Amino acid sequence: MSEQRESLVHVRGLRKSYGDFEAVRGIDLDVWRGEAFGFLGPNGAGKSSTMRMIGAVSPASGGTLRILGMDPATEGPSIRARLGVCPQDDTLDTELTVRENLTIYGRYFGLSRAECRLRADELLEFVALTEKAKVKVDELSGGMKRRLTIARSLVSKPDLLLLDEPTTGLDPQARHLLWDKLFRLKQAGVTLIITTHYMDEAEQLCDRLVVMDGGLIAAEGSPAQLIRDYSTREVTELRFGPDVMLADHDALAGKVEDLAQRIEVLPDRLLLYTDDGEHAVAAVHERGLQPAAVLVRRSTLEDVFLRLTGRTLVD
Amino acid sequence: MALALENGRRQFDYWLTVYKRTWKGTLVSSFLLPLLYLAAMGIGLGSFVDSNGTGALGGVNYLQYIAPGLLASTGLQIAVGEATYPVMSGLKWQKFYYSMIATPLRPADVVYGQFAFIAFRVTSTCLVFLLVIAAFGGLESPLGLLGLPVALLVGMAAAAPVAAYATKLDNDAGFAMIFRFGVVPAFLFSGAFFPVSQLPDWIEWLAYVSPLWHGVELSRDLSLGTVEPWMTVLNLGYLLSWFGIGTWLAVRGFTRKLIG
Secondary structure, three states: OOOOOOEEEEEEEEEEEEOOEEEEEEEEEEEEOOOEEEEEOOOOOOHHHHHHHHOOOOOOOEEEEEEOOEOHHHHHHHHHOOEEEEOOOOOOOOOOEHHHHHHHHHHHOOOOHHHHHHHHHHHHHHOOOHHHOOOEHHHOOHHHHHHHHHHHHOOOOOOEEEEEOOOOOOOHHHHHHHHHHHHHHHHOOOEEEEEEOOHHHHHHHOOEEEEEEOOEEEEEEOHHHHHHHHOOOEEEEEEOOOOOOHHHHHHHHHHHHHHOOEEEEOOOOEEEEEOOHHHHHHHHHHOOOOOOEEEEEEOOHHHHHHHHHOOOOOO | OHHHHHHHHOOHHHHHHHHHHHHHHHHHHHHHHHHHHHHHHHHHHHHHHHOOOOHHHOOOOHHHHHHHHHHHHHHHHHHHHHHHHHHHHHHHHOOHHHHHHOOOOOHHHHHHHHHHHHHHHHHHHHHHHHHHHHHOOOOOOHHHHHHHHHHHHHHHHHHHHHHHHHOOOOOOHHHHHHHHHHHHHHHHOOOOOOOHHHOOHHHHHHHHHOHHHHHHHHHHHHHHOOOOHHHHHHHHHHHHHHHHHHHHHHHHHHHHHHOO
């Protein structure tokens, strides 16, 4: 990159402990102006703790943190004046109207009433809620509430927008509508920081992301770069039918393991990580194996994620 | 200080909207209950007491004797009500405090905004109640108007530590304890209806610990012009300490809860 990059969030050796529990165990990263930056990771990876520290509402337990060039320990209010925060739970006031939620929030930033009204109307237009302006928040659908929360986070015209799991719990239509809005914000020059555990969301929205696991950064890069670094170009999925047991899968894996860079044995199928999936399929057939179903697909961020953070369920 | 005032001003529209939404619902609890006490005790019981002579009351009739104490008690009850469920709602149910501190507002500003609203609720309710008392002839002289700032002070003296306590609770069951074992006994043994020296010693001493007794004393002394300077200073100092320490605890409790 030739032009001067401005680091809006500068993190070195950042830590966060709650009592004996270390939620964030020393991470380094920079978020550059204008990019969409993602935090991926299973539950408990330390994403939300990191987001709260970046939001200047949670003091760091150690390390360096600069947000918009300022230290949150001493300049929290000045930092928060330039942030937009869309929290994981909607913290809307459900008994106020849609429009009141925006105008009142604008007042917290010291905006005049006239300015709040003006921005509220613009933002309602932007998130397609103009018709609901006078409706109580209680009566909105989940997707509408998320859109309103995002609109509210934009009232202060922030330099940096923090979105903590923005589409969790939404139906596909609502998710796509939100992605569209976030994409337009990014085009308008707003820097986005997003946490998610939806891989498709990360691929859609993020220029660059980190995968967090156990309070540490497991990998960093663009979605394409991460796929190149941590997976293969393609994945061949072989299914041998319901009668084939896991033990048989292990035996079958032994017969084809030289055909792929990496093999994963699952209860219902074998995954062959290879740069040429079709070639692997042909080779499997040449060896006299008869899989009941074959699928060749491109590697996704999900493959990277599962490789880095494992398939074990985290509660 | 200037910043806290500015940040308090920024919350004005929020609390105004909340009040517009809830004022009708507060009418019954805020006004009707003290009115019933006024009628039953001041007028009903009062006519019985007064018929035996008012010497023991210092020359005023029974209604005038209990009016300052009732005013102070009303201030306390309104304030405690506003420092319990609304605080829990801001932290747990609606979580509106969390949306506030994502802005330039600090946890302390949120506390001051909440307290300013409680002060407004206490003052407006007690003002109306004071007018009703006056209409029933319960004010012995214009000095009785001094009962209003005292009601505000005793309200805030109780609201501040109660708000701090509310930040420690996981659910609202603890509030029933406050009302059952705090507010109701404090009200009955506040000295509003009879001097606490009539009580067994150990209850009398409990009454002296309660901020409401100090509020009732202060309110009555100022209203009836029976001020003993050192006692007034003691009452004032005691109530201000409750408010000061309570506010410090509340800011600490809010900060721990909101910023972690």
